[in-house]
Amino acid sequence: MGSKGNTHLRLEPISNPTLARTILPPLIALGSTVVIASLLAMIAGANPFSVLGLIVKGAFGSKFAALETLNRATPLIFTGLSVAVAFRAKLWNIGAEAQLYAGAVVTVILGTGALTLPSIALVPFIAACAMIAGAVVLLIPTILKTRFGVDEVVTTLLFNFIFLLFVSMLLEGPLKDPMGMGWPKSARLIPEARLPRILPGLRLHWGFALAILAAIAVWIIQKRTTLGYEMQAVGLNPEAARFAGIPVRAALIKTALLSGGLAALAGFSEVAGLKGSLTLDLSPGFGYTGIIVAMLALLNPLAVIAAALFVAGIFVGADSMSRAAGVPTYLADIMLATALLLMVLAILLTRFRIRRE
Amino acid sequence: MQSNDKAQVVLRLNAITKTFGKLTANDAVSFSLHKGEVIALLGENGAGKTTLMNILFGQYTADSGTVEVFGRPLPPGNPRAALNAGVGMVHQHFTLADNMTVLENIVLGTQPLWRPGFDRTGARARIEKLSADFRLRVDPDARVGTLAVGERQRVEILKALYRDARILILDEPTAVLTPQETDDLFHTLRKAVDLGLSIVFISHKLHEVMAISDRVLILRHGKLVSQVETDQTDRKTLAALMVGAEVEAPKVDPVTPGPALLKLDNVGTPDQGSAPGLKSVTLALRAGQIIGLAGVSGNGQTALAAVIGGLTRPASGKLELDGETPQGWSPIHAVHSGIARIPEDRHKIGTIADFDLTENAILECYQDQPFSKRGWMNWGRARDFTRRIIDTYDVRCPGPSTRIRLLSGGNMQKLILGRVLEPEPRIILANQPVRGLDIGAVTYVQNQLLKARARGAAVLLISEDLDEIMALSDVIHVISEGRLSPGFPRGTMTPAELGVWMAGDGFEGEHSLAS
Incomplete structure (x- = not known):
């Protein structure tokens, strides 16, 4: 109660932060992430430098590795953009996972022979339908929010679980592949519905190019249109x-x-570009990781590309590091979680200064 | 200790300096307060009065300088130490819990309320004695949420007295009171002085300062520019000291009013929580006329501004523009009908703090050409428009790409003025247009309103400052609990007569308030 030894920490807003204050904290956050990861690698009994080296090498060290990273980044760019767009308008969309699966389901429904069109027409048509499905999935919680004030954090988050069970039901029922030997898995897309590879022989599909275009489109919408304003x-x-x-x-x-719609494109591109069919493990949480990507990118659509590459690189690199150094791949999860927490703190520090009283 | 009671210094501030970034809020301010003395801290909004008192009360830490209470230094940044030393503060914005009773609010923080040991009877006896001693009438068992503003203020004062405050700091206590309630407050303060308390009274209203204080300290731009004995000075001198120049009332030329541009006919709106809605309000805004709306804040001004500004539709009665009921009524309808809306809160409602000047300048017109076409923004034209506002309305700023949060209140208000006045509106809704502005900006804003009136605009001026209303308005209406008084032409009413209406006592067939 008394006055002695009673220090308070207080946050004071900074009205006009300097350039250094804007740039340094995020960089320090990333640096600290590396340091913490190194400590964990040491605890696991490995040489931290070689672990970090192996992660980088595993992610970008060879053509195969780099392409793998780009492939892994593709859905993350879409979900990252989805989250960035929504968060900028303070629409807390935690449901990119459900929207992703909505896009994937529509892709499978339309792409397994229900429609026969030349590829040049079929692929864009499926993509558009997938976007509509994802849009509708987010529309419902948004209308509940604007009409009745229902918290969209709760509705979008919980809808993820409902939708995943719904997909599970589809895969056990109407969408189940008759030739699938009983596995809960859809039929394969017809070739006309697949996203082709960018270059023959390279394991990278047009979904990646579409993701880059989407990021640029979002950036233009934000900067140049009345909607963005x-x-x-x-x-x-x-x-x-x-x-x-x-x-x-x-x-x-x-x-x-x-x-x-953007989140649904992630599902579309994973099915049509990479997997060719839908299973329940299509997304290892791309919708949630999209939140990390968007936060690391400070909600800037072009920075989402870089953030998605960073996150994808850590996942891909950690896989290969784990095989070589024997450190569990959970290190990747820890690194991302640390990076996210430190980045949130860093953003705070770019806008506030801590005062001791 | 000195032998003379009156001369005992109870509070001493030594060279208090406090800066916020580039702004120096207090610049080496020193003064002392004696036992049984009332000093008035006079200064414009933004002069540093509230900052100084927050330092004294331990809510801010000064960059340098010390505070002594009864000869002992006060540890900085510790409100509890200030309380323990006998300093009580009544804030401009009350710090009461609405869902608790008066007694609970007063006792809260001094002892645990819900433990078996709590001596409710003792506390009640003590509160009742303080109420009687200081003439602070209030029911200890009433829930604070049901109390009127004047009563809440009495609770705040009781709260300080209950904690044995020997020094009372009142921050703009009369801003929310009717003239009659102000008189009651002054009675209480005189009682307190008789009982040996010392008072710091913060205000920018000259007549109140003259009425209550023994000594006046004048703050200007954070500096203590003068200290005068109240009986050795007059209002004009104080005003000059406060603003650093002689103030002139704006000159109002007679104009023959034109036709009614906007009419409210028996308009009613529902109450919003404790804020009253409109109770069959009838009002006409005529070309070339300034209508002043006087009243204690929170009596329906917000509801009236919301109806005229397009934010709410009348629940009953009708609104007419040029004799016709508009098809739809929303903010954008209001803007397109030629209504310039100067909002009450320029920080939260009038502007978007993290937008730059350009983005803020086109908030109401971004959908119109040339600022956008088929959904595409034309930022070049938007910046040209902003530059024109900056030049015409003398907005002091680094440029159109500056974030508006970095501007002072006056410059922010000038940008809003430019935004709404540039399209030459026919109707102007000015809600507290000069609140918190320095005198230069005040004169500027008022002259802009008079200029608009001269070219035939209809102006509705909503203000808590009766002096401003009386100086500018051709016709004055008083609003009280959502009811509108008849219009009083310029010069037909004294402030005291208006005060009767402000207290709600002029309305026929209505019971006057218990207080």
Whole structure:
């Protein structure tokens, strides 16, 4: 109670942060992540330098490794963009996972022979339908939010589990591959529905190029269109936006459609570009990892590409490191979690200064 | 200790300096307060009064300088130490728990309320004695949420007295009171002085400072520029000291009012929690006329501004523009009908803090050409528009790409003025347009309103500052609990007469308030 020895820490907002203050904390966050990972590698009984070296080498050290990393980054770019778009408008979409599976389900329904069109027409048509499905999946929680004030964090998060069970039901029932020897797995896409490889012989499909284009498109929307302006205004201050006459609800709905559609493209590109069919383990949590990607990119759509490559590189590199050094791949999860936490702290430090009183 | 009671120094501030970034809020401020003395801390909004008191009360830590209470230094940054030393503060914004009773609010923090040992009877007796001694009438068992503003303030004062405060700091206590309630407060303060307390009274209202204080300290831009004995000075001198120049009331030329551009006919809106809605309000805004809306804050001003600004539709009655009921009514309808809306809260509602000046300048018109076409923004034209506002309205800033949060309140307000006045609006809704501005900006804003009136705009000026209302308005209406008084032409009412209406006592067939 008394006055002695009673120190308080207080956050004071910085009105005009310097360039160093904007850039340094995120870099320090990434540096600290590496240091913490090294400590863990040492605890696991390995040489930290060789572990880090192996991760980098495993992710980017060979043509095969680099292509693997790019493939792994592709869905993360889509889900990262999905989250970045939504979070910028303060629409807390935690449901990219469900939207991803919605895109994948539509891809399988339309791409396994139900439609026969030349590839040049079929692939874009499926992609568009997949986007619509993902958009609808996010639309429902968004309408619940704008109409009734239901917290979208809860609805989008819980919807992930519902949707995954729904997919499971489809794979045990209507979508089950009759030739699948009883495995819960869909039939394979017809060749016209597949995303081709960018270069023959290279294991990299057009989904990656589509992801890059999507990032550029999102960037242009944010910088150059009235929609981008509205989404940003609604995210920064919905009350002021409403006062000024910005259609706040409509802007949120449009944000949801775009965000859900982007996440669905991740499912589309995984099925049509990489796997060729749908199984329940299509996504090892790409929807959730998208949140990490978007946060590391500070919600900037172009930075999402870099962040997705970073995250994908750690996953791919950790796999190969684990085989070579005998350190468990969980190190990758720890590194990402650490990077995310430190980055959130770093963002705080770019905007506030800690005062001791 | 000195023999003369009156001369005993109870509080001494030594060279207090406090900066926030580049802004020096307090610059080596020193003064002392004697026992039984009332000093008024006078200064414009932003002069550093509240900062200084927050340092004294331990909510901020000064960069340098010390505070002594009864001759003992106060540890910096520790409100509890300040409380223990006998300093009580009544904040501008009350710090009461709405869902608890008056008694609980007063006792809260001094002893555990819900333990078996809590002596409720003793606490009640003590509160009742303080109420009687200081003439602070309030029901200890009433829930604070049901109390009127004036009563809540009495609870705040009781809270300080219950903690044995010997020094009371009141931060702008009259901002929320009617003239009559202000008189009651002054009675209480005189009682307190008789009982040996010392008071620091913060205000920017000159007549109150003249009425209550023994000594006036004038703060300007964080510096203590003058200290005068109240009986050796007058309002005009104080005003000059406060702003650093002689103030002139704005000149209002007579204008013959034109037709009614906007009319409210028996408009009602529902109450919003404790904020009253409108109770069949009838009002006409005429070309070339300034209508002043006087009233204690929280009496329906917000509801009226929301209806005219397009934020709410009348639940009953009707709104007419040029004699016709508009098809739809929303903020964008209001903007397109030529209504300039200067919002009450320029930080939270009028602007988006993290947007730059350009993005803020086009908030209401980004959908219109030339700022956008078929969904594509034309930022070049938007920046040209912003530069024009910056030049025409003298917005002091590094440029159109500056984040608006970095601007002072006055410059922010000038940008909003530019945004809404540049399209030459026919109707202007100015809600507290000069609150918190320095005198230069105040004069500027008021002259802009008068200019708009001269070219035939209809102006509705909502303000808590009766002096401002009386100086600018052609017709004054008073709003009280959502009811609107008849219009009083310029010069027909004294402040005291308006005060009767502000207290809700002028309305026919209504019971006057218990207080």
